[in-house]
Amino acid sequence: MGTGTSSELVVVEDRIDQPDEVVLRRQVDGLSRALDVVGSTRPLTLVLLGPRPTDRTMRFLTRTCRVLCVSPQSGKGMTSVLHDSLSALLPLALPFxxxxxxxxxxxxxxxxxxxxxxxxxxxxxxxxxxxxxxxxxxxxxxxxxxxxxxxxxx
Structure with a gap:
C-alpha cells in the first residue's frame, strides 16, 4: 500500500477465521525476518480484523510493526467504524x-x-x-x- 511517495507495507490478518495467536506471532515474525534479510526499510503495519489479541501477543507484535485492531461490529455504522479504525493509515488532507x-x-x-x-x-x-x-x-x-x-x- 502506498500513495505518492509512501512505501508503507500493510498486512491484513483475518483473525475471525484464524484466531490462533501462536500462528499469528509466527507469521509476523517470519515476515519481519524476511524483510530484515532483504534489507527492507519499509515500515510494516499489521491490521488485525477480529478479536484483539492478548497483551502478551500485542507486546510481541509491536516490537516489529505497528498494530491496528479492527473489531467486527454489526449494524448501520460498520462502514464508519472501519473508516475510523483505518484512518490512521491514510495520508492527512491538509488545507492550503x-x-x-x-x-x-x-x-x-x-x-x-x-x-x-x-x-x-x-x-x-x-x-x-x-x-x-x-x-x-x-x-x-x-x-x-x-x-x-x-x-x-x-
Whole structure:
C-alpha cells in the first residue's frame, strides 16, 4: 500500500477465521525476518480484523510493526467504524495555508483601527509590507537615515 511517495507495507490478518495467536506471532515474525534479510526499510503495519489479541501477543507484535485492531461490529455504522479504525493509515488532507489564513497585514490594520488612531509609522510599515520584505527594509533604512540627517542638522 502506498500513495505518492509512501512505501508503507500493510498486512491484513483475518483473525475471525484464524484466531490462533501462536500462528499469528509466527507469521509476523517470519515476515519481519524476511524483510530484515532483504534489507527492507519499509515500515510494516499489521491490521488485525477480529478479536484483539492478548497483551502478551500485542507486546510481541509491536516490537516489529505497528498494530491496528479492527473489531467486527454489526449494524448501520460498520462502514464508519472501519473508516475510523483505518484512518490512521491514510495520508492527512491538509488545507492550503492561503485558504485558511487571513491576510495578517489586514488583521493588524483592522486591530489598529479598532483600538483608535493608527500610528503613521506603523501605517507606513504596513503599506510597505504589502510589497514585500525589501520594501519594508528600504522604509526602515530611510527612517534611520532621516533620523541621522535630522540629528546632524540639529
Amino acid at each position: 495555508p492561503e485558504s485558511t489564513a487571513q491576510n495578517p497585514i489586514k488583521q493588524v490594520e483592522l486591530e489598529f483601527i479598532r483600538t483608535g488612531e493608527p500610528d503613521p509609522w506603523i501605517t507606513e510599515v504596513l503599506a510597505a509590507a504589502e510589497f514585500g520584505m525589501d520594501e519594508v527594509t528600504a522604509t526602515l533604512k530611510a527612517w534611520v537615515e532621516d533620523g541621522i540627517h535630522q540629528e546632524v542638522r540639529d
